[in-house]
Amino acid sequence: MAKDLRAGNKAGVAMTRREWARLSGVAASTAVIAEAAPAPVDAAAQTPDAAQTAAATAAAPVSGSGDSLLEERRASRARSSEELRQFALDYDDEPLFRLVVG
Amino acid sequence: MAAELFFRSITELNQMLVKREISTRDLAKAYCDRLESQGPKLNALAVSTRKAALDRAKEVDDELKRKRLRGPLQGIPFGAKDLLAYPGYPTTWGAKPFSQQTFEYKATAIERLEATGALLIGKLAMVQLAGGGGYERAGASLFGPGLNPWSLEHWSGGSSSGSGSAVAAGLVPFAIGSETWGSIVTPAAFCGITGLRPTYGYVSRHGAMALSWTLDKIGPMCRSAEDCALVLQVMAGADTNDLASAGKSFYYGPQYVQDLSKLKVGYNPVDFAEWADEGTRPAFREALAALRRLGVQLEEVTIPEMPYGTVAGTIIDAEAGSIFEPLIQSGQVDELADAGQIAGLKAALDLKSTDYLRAMRIRTRIQQELTPLWRKYDVLITPSRTRTANPIDQPLRGGPSQSVTAKPASRGLTDLGAIGNLLGWPALSIPCGFAGNLPVGLQLVTRPFNENRILALGVAYQRETDWHRRRPPFAG
Numbered sequence: 074m075a076k077d078l079r080a081g082n083k084a085g086v087a088m089t090r091r092e093w094a095r096l097s098g099v100a101a102s103t104a105v106i107a108e109a110a111p112a113p114v115d116a117a118a119q120t121p122d123a124a125q126t127a128a129a130t131a132a133a134p135v136s137g138s139g140d141s142l143l144e145e146r147r148a149s150r151a152r153s154s155e156e157l158r159q160f161a162l163d164y165d166d167e168p169l170f171r172l173v174v175g
Numbered sequence: 176m177a178a179e180l181f182f183r184s185i186t187e188l189n190q191m192l193v194k195r196e197i198s199t200r201d202l203a204k205a206y207c208d209r210l211e212s213q214g215p216k217l218n219a220l221a222v223s224t225r226k227a228a229l230d231r232a233k234e235v236d237d238e239l240k241r242k243r244l245r246g247p248l249q250g251i252p253f254g255a256k257d258l259l260a261y262p263g264y265p266t267t268w269g270a271k272p273f274s275q276q277t278f279e280y281k282a283t284a285i286e287r288l289e290a291t292g293a294l295l296i297g298k299l300a301m302v303q304l305a306g307g308g309g310y311e312r313a314g315a316s317l318f319g320p321g322l323n324p325w326s327l328e329h330w331s332g333g334s335s336s337g338s339g340s341a342v343a344a345g346l347v348p349f350a351i352g353s354e355t356w357g358s359i360v361t362p363a364a365f366c367g368i369t370g371l372r373p374t375y376g377y378v379s380r381h382g383a384m385a386l387s388w389t390l391d392k393i394g395p396m397c398r399s400a401e402d403c404a405l406v407l408q409v410m411a412g413a414d415t416n417d418l419a420s421a422g423k424s425f426y427y428g429p430q431y432v433q434d435l436s437k438l439k440v441g442y443n444p445v446d447f448a449e450w451a452d453e454g455t456r457p458a459f460r461e462a463l464a465a466l467r468r469l470g471v472q473l474e475e476v477t478i479p480e481m482p483y484g485t486v487a488g489t490i491i492d493a494e495a496g497s498i499f500e501p502l503i504q505s506g507q508v509d510e511l512a513d514a515g516q517i518a519g520l521k522a523a524l525d526l527k528s529t530d531y532l533r534a535m536r537i538r539t540r541i542q543q544e545l546t547p548l549w550r551k552y553d554v555l556i557t558p559s560r561t562r563t564a565n566p567i568d569q570p571l572r573g574g575p576s577q578s579v580t581a582k583p584a585s586r587g588l589t590d591l592g593a594i595g596n597l598l599g600w601p602a603l604s605i606p607c608g609f610a611g612n613l614p615v616g617l618q619l620v621t622r623p624f625n626e627n628r629i630l631a632l633g634v635a636y637q638r639e640t641d642w643h644r645r646r647p648p649f650a651g
Binding site: 174 | 375376489509521523525527534538
């Protein structure tokens with residue numbers, strides 16, 4: 074788990090071990106993270122709950138046959154998958170098991 | 176009965192009952208009549224539970240006669256999103272394939288409310304499967320498109336669509352909604368009511384349809400922040416039937432919250448001045464001014480860019496795909512009322528386990544990066560939605576915002592909805608004005624299990640303003 078080094082970053086939040094590592098060049102992931110940042114999308118165009126899921130990466134189809142919609146959703150899923158792969162992870166990065174930190 | 180009765184606060188209604196100015200049965204009957212006659216006009220009613228409510232009302236009246244007082248919800252009618260189980264009545268999840276579904280047990284959230292004397296008078300309409308798969312039109316519901324009491328040509332928001340419109344129109348004093356990503360905050364904002372998405376794990380999901388095990392929350396939708404607090408106080412608490420239960424109780428204690436002048440509120444001007452539709456900006460400017468008048472310290476905040484939306488979307492898709500796999504594999508998914516949702520659910524079955532786990536690993540990084548924000552800020556604020564309710568006949572997404580012609584240089588805190596849901600942070604949406612004839616909402620977010628902080632700020636804001644007291648034309 075990342076240690077809080079209690080130093081400020083540009084976001085005004087405490088610096089984590091990984092952020093410190095990135096900034097200090099220990100892990101060369103800064104550029105990757107910058108590239109992986111989502112292109113600005115119209116947050117207001119998103120619809121609540123599951124409707125928002127694909128909207129984060131692509132404008133959604135509004136009509137079409139079932140087959141074409143399915144292909145578009147699969148393509149959207151593939152783009153999401155690629156975006157996730159662009160985010161650099163370390164071997165010790167674990168899935169979130171402790172869902173809420175108070 | 177005078178329409179004014181239907182817009183009284185929970186505390187006011189309870190005092191009327193305690194003082195015997197009206198009987199519990201008469202109050203419940205009046206609300207049942209109103210819900211049954213007006214609810215269908217908004218596509219807000221799934222099924223009336225009049226008989227169960229009136230049977231229980233008689234018992235509550237007997238308790239009140241004996242001065243056996245159970246708290247401010249005693250004798251108060253309410254509605255519940257139709258994804259919560261209630262024996263003797265269908266629980267359709269808003270979807271045709273489940274239109275005949277019934278359960279023999281009661282959702283914990285309803286059970287806890289009834290235990291204090293509150294009366295369920297109706298199950299309320301919702302977007303089918305809480306939007307699982309991704310819906311594209313307001314009509315993605317067994318009950319038709321949720322109509323907004325402020326304009327019947329606009330959507331009520333979803334997926335807790337009936338909960339939002341029924342509260343706004345005074346058909347129920349309060350309602351239960353649920354949120355995985357936006358389903359309380361959005362209808363609250365669109366309908367001009369106050370909605371609270373509690374900390375993940377605070378309110379049991381036992382008896383509620385699952386859309387995403389790691390994101391689903393149950394919360395109150397009311398006409399004021401104080402009413403939300405009173406309802407959460409009853410609904411929150413440990414439940415061994417929900418594996419995600421935090422095992423914590425909530426006590427409404429605004430007196431223990433720090434002085435508002437010491438409250439540090441983080442915001443990003445780009446959310447209000449650039450991402451928000453032009454028509455909503457005056458309302459947001461006035462909302463920020465009102466917060467300043469309350470004495471809070473508003474400070475600009477930025478957050479690191481990370482793929483928040485994609486992470487949230489991947490996790491919801493993966494978990495929903497697993498949950499609804501039998502529906503999808505059986506072919507019954509084709510009975511759903513939205514082609515995009517059908518396609519989305521089918522596509523979810525193709526999602527790789529490595530994608531899901533990668534999203535969950537990035538979620539850890541998001542938690543590590545953003546949890547320290549709470550050392551500097553007490554509350555974060557953004558527009559609940561950057562525009563008003565969608566026209567009912569238009570697609571819900573895919574097009575640019577009406578007046579955001581050039582994309583702002585910074586995302587500001589526009590991802591706070593995704594972030595808050597990913598990290599289980601509580602959010603309160605309060606009405607803060609209008610754009611044209613449609614309501615605009617402000618979202619207050621805080622650290623987990625600190626609901627008192629945003630509720631206290633919401634209560635103070637609602638003493639300073641009267642947006643939450645406005646009544647839609649539909650309400651009469």
